[in-house]
Amino acid sequence: MCNQLILGDNLEIMKTLPSESIDLIYIDPPFFSNRNYAVIWGDKGEIRSFKDIWSGGIETYINWLYERVEEIHRLLKPTGSFYLHCDWHANAYIRVHILDKIFGEKNFRNEIIWIYDTAGRTKKNFNRKHDNIFWYSKNSKKWTFNGNVKGVGIERKASNHMRLGEDKNGRKFYEKTDKNTGKVYRWYLDKFKIRNDCWKDIKAMNSEPADIIFLNALNRGAKERIGYPTQKPEALLERIILVSSDENDTVADFFVGGGTTIIVAERLNRNWIGVDSSVAAIKVTENRLYKEKNLFQRPFSVKIHKYDFDNLNNMNAFEFEHFAIEQFGGIPNKKQRSDLGIDGIKIIDNEKFYIQVKQSKKIGRNVVDNFKSAIDRKKSKNGFILAWSFGRGAISEIARLKREDNYNIQLIEIKTFIPISKKPKIDVNIENQGNTFKFDAAKTESEIGIEFFSWDFDFKDDFKPDILLDKTGFAEKKFKKGKYKVACKCVDLDGLDNIEIIDINVNS
Template sequence: MSKSLLEMLPGIVTEGKRRASQYLEQLEGRNRVTLQTRELVIPNKTVSDDDLFRQLRRDEANSELPNQLIYGDNLLAMAALLAGDSDRPPMRGKIDLIYIDPPFDSKADYRTKITLPGTTIDQKPTVLEQFAYSDTWSDGTASYLAMITPRLVLMKELLSESGSIWVHLDWHVGHYVKLVLDEIFGKENFRNEITWHYSGWNKQLKSSFERRHDVILYYSKGDNPYFASFFERWESKEEYVKKRKQKVHTDESGREYVLSDAGGGQRIKRYLDEVMQEGVVVDDVWHLDKLNNSASESVGYATQKPVALLSRIIQAGSPEGGIVADFFSGSGTTAATAERLGRRWIVSDIGKPSVMITRKRLIDDDARPFAYEAIGDYQVEQAKSVLGRKFKVGHLAQVVLRLFGAVPLPPEISQGGALGRIPDEKALVIATSPNALVTGSTLRRAQQARVSVMGGFDKVYVLGWNFADSIGHDIDALQDDRLEVRVIPPDLLDRISKNSSVDKLADDVRFSTLQYLSASVVSRVHSGNDETLTISLNNYVLLSPDAINLDEKSRELLLDVMNREPLALLEYWAIDPDYDGRVFRSVWQDYRGNTENDGDELRVITKAEVTVPIKRASRRVCVRAVDVFGFESEVIIENVVMN
């Protein structure tokens, strides 16, 4: 007889603590997780700003490190924050408030609707999101608790001694997660179960009352948390009097007051003008409406939470200037609200749509500069643990090689199973690991292997899961027609898990070429102490639609847009007019939905004029773009001289 969830819970918590301790033990080791800054975003979405670099210098002169938007598995993000690196100190014990709104519905639809000129397509979750989703719900609520437990342990390590955590849940898993929180934070540190009551359509249900609330479990780390009572202003004197059911009196000076019970039978005057200024202390039942699609703050994200909700939490649980974190950031409401309230923030999400929406939202809000970061060279580290149940990484590499049509090389020379050959072409094939990032260094090693392995080959293929933004530039720089780079389909692991035979998959799997961005500096003209760069997007070649997780209808619609208007596939692009080759500082951005430049919500502008202080030497300009599916590409334009 199988165990009940209650019987399984102690083992789940024990295993979650053990898994968290593994990350904590590696914080100072050579294998610790690190963050890689992909973009320093200095929000500026207009085409005419002559003070960009002066703003950048002011920001970099400030000793305060930029806020952080992190893409990737939050378990790894938290491990990296705890470890710190050469650019940032460890964040252990530094965060004042953590709010999380983790997914709590196993039947939720995680598809993304993408509206393009003339059509709308459905994108299924990316391979990384699929891993996270399947890992979270493979065994129902038990798997969910196994997912959340080690993360809660690391969150406690990040909190300051006066810090607190606010966990947003509903009826699906709320009562189970409370038991886990009691174990990790201590039952004595439970402060409130807040009921968020929201309005909705009235429905008559046959067997229950309509569900109209979520809960937010508020725990402190220690016995002396920071907490500020949240006051809500009365809308009018009439509302106050009606709710209190009190009679209004007028004194000799004409001031209105009511008589309130002060205890002990005494009655005291409460002047209404003072009451209206003081407001009323909010209790643990919050009546706040959910967002609808027509709300001014809506960014079109299915699980977006209202700013009013986060405002209460952040103001109550963190001091001004304090650090707020959200490791399931979704639409970015926590970051946007913390920014408005003068708090520093760190947010992360495993979904590309989430971080793309958050970045655009913060630019739209003219946020302070922030860093967009990823989990070092291991963006798909989570895949390794998921696949570990059935495969070794070398086994997976051999499956990939066979699907590509290659024969795995003998074990003694195959580098853990990653090498294969195509006899008819005399070609070497290298299948990279799902936890590796293909970079220029990867390609140079492939060139060396083509010469040295088994006496040499005529050609080498590199099959990759994940690629550096600069990979297109790196391929161009090598000028090697005997080197080809192919993309492993992002849904391949999902297909493998559902098929017992590799041979059955062989005819359906396609390894596509990489996406590629083409841009140029049209002119560089000086005027006084400034100069203006005119930068043009010329073309965008998307990787094959076969490599994107789409149904057949959406794939056909996408092909039409690709052929008709390829630049309409770009979601976001940014410019660094003086790229140092290390940190991409975007001092100008445009994105779909930004109508300040051209009024077109479905397209980015394709030409930008960026005015910066004059530089006598040549410039190295970098342009980065993200398409509607989250694929990133980069082009570097060297030796740009004055016209």
């Protein structure tokens, strides 16, 4: 399995994955159904929609999650580990009614308490300042535990490509040099900013492999924050991944959200799978991976459900035939030439149906006649012609062949078996006052609607967005003197994207 991001309901996707194939699974499920994922854009959305959607009460929620955890259990290797991230809303129910039942009490390893210090004071009860992360192993005898890690847990297991260092203030970091550009990337180990003085003593406990973690939640200004409201800190995932997996193990997150697990797994040289039912989540995670692309040696695939019309139409003819026939459930010809008008076959009830593919619109009568001759040579009367669309001549010729000679040739429009969409058409308007530029992509056209924009203000060969997730289509940037390429990427509601690259010249 290669590294992959998959769009879809995790239950359906998990059913397609092989048993005992994953070493570590972390999930951070929402308190609302994916049917309403849009509410995650409002910070208070989670709780409000929990009440709205799980109207059957906690029981409905637990049943929904139960089926998913059952699949997770099947997917884990015998030595694998499962981390489930939750909080006071449902933690008690989840442990007793899901985890103990599926994994067994004896496989409970820890309840990790993540303590954060976020703003917000309550008057009638204590402030809620922690999340609960349950860790279960699949097996009660053997599991991975790299427990002697220090700090956020990266010292001992830092990857071969990483160098551990300390800056002049004594802050420890690990860093990696990009082979192509020579640019140095650095991650600090002490991402623990504890606000109250009294916490400082406790902070030392972070360096023990204890079941409490002091780590601030990502505030609005946090550098790693990408605008995904439920995003979890990278340091938290670093600890989990380092402790419960080794290099080249496979790590999965089936509620991937903004992709924190995937980014950290990639940095730490783990293989990974990320699933989410939200287009925004999958595409934001993809962009987040691109942003650090030079660090990544291994390719990854992104599976969404739609195909872009222009991309298919511009595909080389043989590739297109092959792709269309496979999507149609047929067997494409291996040979590229001398197919004598036959591109593949489909077997239906033990009968052979010959297939011809045309990458064009309004197929005429001549195509039908040539195809008839081709299947005559095969001594068959059955076949399919696949094309974007058919003209009247072709349709009436098919009817005549059926009436007069009992031919069973069917004309099939490609859009009936390949989900096609048109990627957005980007239109960026630029205004500047001196070296401050305003970019306005509001006129971008999309048939289905726009999910979000991303901006790279200094595009070189690869898209490395400075703004990952922009719902507005407006961006403003102050440049230093020079020539730049600004790239605007637009992602539509199906996850299809398009990019426009604009040259700008800053004189002042």
